[in-house]
Amino acid sequence: MKKITKSDHLKIYSYMLKIRRFEERSAQLYGMGHIGGFCHLYIGQEAVVVGVLMTIKKNDSVVTTYRDHGHMIARGLDPKKIMAELTGRADGYSAGKGGSMHMFSKENNFYGGHGIVGAQVPIGTGIAFTHKYNGDKNICRTYIGDGAMNNGQVFEAFNLASLWKLPVLYIIENNKYGMGTSVERAAAGSDLYKRGEAFGIKGEIVDGMNVYSVIKAAEKAGEYVRSGKGPYILEVQTYRYRGHSMSDPAKYRTKAELDEYKNSDPIEVVKDEIIKKKIASNKELDKIGKEIIEEVKSAADFALESNFPDNNELYTDVYL
């Protein structure tokens, strides 16, 4: 495995913290009425996408669900333009026409942001198909929520990916609940990754609260997929602190359960590692934290100062 350098540790910490602060700010702007519609926060799940990010190559592709803000930040996209999209402004990644659930950056090989549960799975499989068709040795990472693992098209895609040995790494972000229904109440049998076994797809469970476990598993799985052996499934066990979306009553889980996960907070895991290895002091980490708060605040300011789309934009981008 590639060694995690000092700067890697700090990069991991910064990205995870940036995602958290960004999402907290999003919640605030939602409460103030600047963000509308559906808004799905990534708080608690930061180790998943940042762990995978550490193993990604520039020309690899990514496609994910509607819980996508953190994914975009991890892909190195500009928080200003993400926040501008959340607030429906012309400077947003989708020019204000996509919103929280539908954001894309083709130049960064980020293919959304998809609002329909499960739909991104055949799409990601098709992007992987293109990598194979073009013979470019890149792979597509396709994220799947635990809720989508009961959706038929996911298994159609698994079948095709395995049949045609497509370079796709499926990453199940199992945050325990599909909206308000726990995995136990939605999925027969245990271990979602095992559903790939019927199609000859290997997989494993990964501790998604520990970024170092994610990095290790994602690197190994990524190499497997890139070598042409076909798809692979990582079932990353994680937890979302906030509700499914902003209007979630959270009646379906206990506070004790939430607190238990918060006690093994993924950002604290990284912080502890950094302090233990004497990579940076508490004071230095606080400084990083303050810088991130400023960066996120300026993203929010940028968004709120941006213009709403021109009325003419209603009719553009329907056809190329």
Add this chain to the structure above:
Amino acid sequence: MSIEILMPALSPTMTEGNLTKWLVTEGQLVKAGDVIAEIETDKATMEVEAVDEGFVEKLLFKEGDVNIPVNKPIAIISDQQGSKSKGTKQSEVSVEEKKTTQKKEVKQNENQLPKEDVVLNDEHITMREAIRDTIAEEMRKDKKVFILGEEVAEYQGAYKVTQGLLEEFGEKRVIDTPISEQGFTGLAVGAAFKGLIPIVEFMTFNFSMQAIDQIINSAAKTLYMSGGQINCPIVFRGPNGAAAQVAAQHSQDFSSWYAQVPGLKVLAPSTPLNAKGLLRSAIRDPNPVIFLENEILYGLKGEVSSDNDFTIPFGKANIAKEGSDTTIVTYSIMLQKSLEAAKILKNEFNLDLEVIDLQSLRPLDSETIINSVKKTNRIVTVEESWPVASIGSEVVNIVQKNAFDYLDAPIIKVNSANVPMPYSSSLEKLYLPQIDDIVKAVKEVNYI
């Protein structure tokens, strides 16, 4: 006693077949279940078994004879060896019948008005071949183009449209999929997002309902949702609408379903000529295109352009027949029926009809329709779809808004019955718009 063996119908839409091989000779004893001949249709080659026992008295067609109508006697079996009866005579009748069949084909061709600026090939080809040839021509030009779907490769196409493509382009670009429409449609959409140009064949558009979320929510909307970043150059094609007696779940017309969706373009060819021009436009377009073929039209022969770059633009209707008395707006298979109706109305009522073949359902050529109505002052829409919120409904809206003062009669829509498609051939005929229905509607708008 002699028993006639008839040319069998091997598929719901087969009207004639070719005798590729005799497996028996005259005088030979055959038992029930023995294979006696190989018959080739435009879709498949099948073996014909004897159902009765006896001696082959006479083979009425030679190996290699083509276009033998369904239910025509092809052989006579006798219970006695060496008996010779009416066999020879029947053979003569068959030859006559063959001539009639050929004539019928030429007659159909008159319904395809060549465009003035198009150089036409002398050789007539079928709609099926026109579609296949266009796919092949575009695949030769652009390596990004590939085709996938159920039975498109080794089987050579469920309706033989993709015949020969696997041999020419190989399995990388001509891809058999499992029966998983949602999966392979979503996969193709992803491939298009990433820059390839997939042609997705639905065995029929009825099965596209399994995949309609990917077509509408993913293919049609992503360009808009991404602020213009991610386009989806893809063609969804296959037979749409009724075939013959395949009943409710396999006979639906989806023209207005897809034409309603911003982000999609929808084409409906009616002849080999426009099938080539429209399909080429579809494959070369950077947007998702729904290409609605018709199974019954696959065997329709006609001229095509000899230009391998011949395209018909989106949103351009074709005036298939010029006239001054009443406008018929139609598309796909109903073009042929409308033209037949126009002949009857000319002969019996001296009405000179203008028949507009829409070709492109989204975008729709409002201008051609409006100009025609301004000239004829009467309009009838003819289509196979259900009547509610159909393409015809949209045409009615366009006309009332833009040519209200020119109308001399209320507009009449001719559609299929507002019920699921029945199986029985008698009810099926009643369900579908017939030439008589069109004649009746045109008479009505002329107060005849």
